[in-house]
Amino acid sequence: MKAVFLLSPANTAGVRAGFLLNPKATFALARQFQGDGLPLGEAFSFASGLYFRGKLAYARRFAGPEDRVRVITTNAGLVDPARRIRPADLRGFAEVDIETNDERYLGPLRRSARALARQLDPGGLAVLLGSIATAKYREILLEVFGDRLVFPADFIGRGDMSRGALLLHAAEAGQLLPYLPVRGTVLHGKRAASWKTTLSRTRQ
Numbered sequence: 001m002k003a004v005f006l007l008s009p010a011n012t013a014g015v016r017a018g019f020l021l022n023p024k025a026t027f028a029l030a031r032q033f034q035g036d037g038l039p040l041g042e043a044f045s046f047a048s049g050l051y052f053r054g055k056l057a058y059a060r061r062f063a064g065p066e067d068r069v070r071v072i073t074t075n076a077g078l079v080d081p082a083r084r085i086r087p088a089d090l091r092g093f094a095e096v097d098i099e100t101n102d103e104r105y106l107g108p109l110r111r112s113a114r115a116l117a118r119q120l121d122p123g124g125l126a127v128l129l130g131s132i133a134t135a136k137y138r139e140i141l142l143e144v145f146g147d148r149l150v151f152p153a154d155f156i157g158r159g160d161m162s163r164g165a166l167l168l169h170a171a172e173a174g175q176l177l178p179y180l181p182v183r184g185t186v187l188h189g190k191r192a193a194s195w196k197t198t199l200s201r202t203r204q
Contacts, residue, residue, distance in 0.1 A: 001119045004068040005059035006078065008130025008137060010048030012093040017047040021087055034087060040071060041081030043090065051160040054167030055129040056081060061171040068116060072130070072137060075104050077112030098136045106140060113144040125150050125179070129167070132182050142183060150179035 011017065019025055020033045020043060029046060032038060045053045059069040070078035074096040096104045120126065126145040129152070132138045141149050154177060155163055170177050 001066050001068060001116075002064055002121050002124045003062075003127060004070060004116050004120060004124075005063055005127045005129060006137075006141065007052070007055045007059060007069070007071045007081070008128075009072050009074065009093070009098075010044035010052050012044075012047060012074070012090055014047060016049070017090060017094065020046060021090060037084045037086040037089075039081060040073075040079055040083050040085050040089075043085055044071065044081070049164075050168070051164035054164035054171070057171040058167040058177075059127075059129060061174070062176055068119075070112070070116065072098075072109065074098055075108060077108035077110075078116065079112075100135050100139060109140055110144065113141060117144050117148075120145075120148065124148065127151065127179065128182060131155075132185070138182060147181055147183055149182045151182055151185075152177040153180045154178070156180075156185075 019027075020030050020038075022030065023034055025031070025034070029038070029042075033043065041056050045056060056069075063069050069081055071081050073079050074093050076093075096102065098105055100106070117126070126141065126149045128137065128141060128149060130137055132151055132155075152163075152166075154166055158166065166177075169175075
């Protein structure tokens with residue numbers, strides 16, 4: 001496995017997630033969710049909108065046949081976006097906050113990250129598609145992946161919606177973004193120089 005793409009989660013306690021959870025909702029996606037459930041990626045894309053859709057589109061566009069795309073969750077670690085979830089799962093996500101001292105969050109995330117790290121090639125990358133400005137994802141993923149943990153350099157200085165648009169455009173254009181190592185990156189001030197990921201070279 002040359003890469004694993006790690007997507008930060010949607011807000012499962014927000015208004016749009018509430019639309020999916022409303023048993024009286026009449027729109028098609030909510031009816032499907034209340035019945036057979038939805039793939040996690042589809043449910044999170046609805047709950048979060050542009051930003052999550054951009055992350056998922058980008059990861060799926062550039063993940064190779066042996067690579068993995070996983071979503072950070074509050075209580076189930078790193079989850080395949082194709083996994084089908086139901087209302088009880090979404091409510092469960094909303095009941096746990098992402099906190100750096102909450103073992104309900106840290107335990108499953110640490111275990112699933114370590115399992116993925118064992119499958120990653122020595123020169124492979126763990127691409128974090130999420131904010132590194134806070135420690136809530138950064139520290140535990142650095143603990144597991146170390147210097148192999150990278151993120152898109154163009155995320156620095158952008159808000160969530162801008163990041164989502166950037167990722168959607170890159171996915172549609174087939175343009176792999178340059179990455180920076182998470183460790184040691186300066187998050188404020190002048191944007192640091194970036195380096196191209198080795199993913200494109202290893203697939204030539």
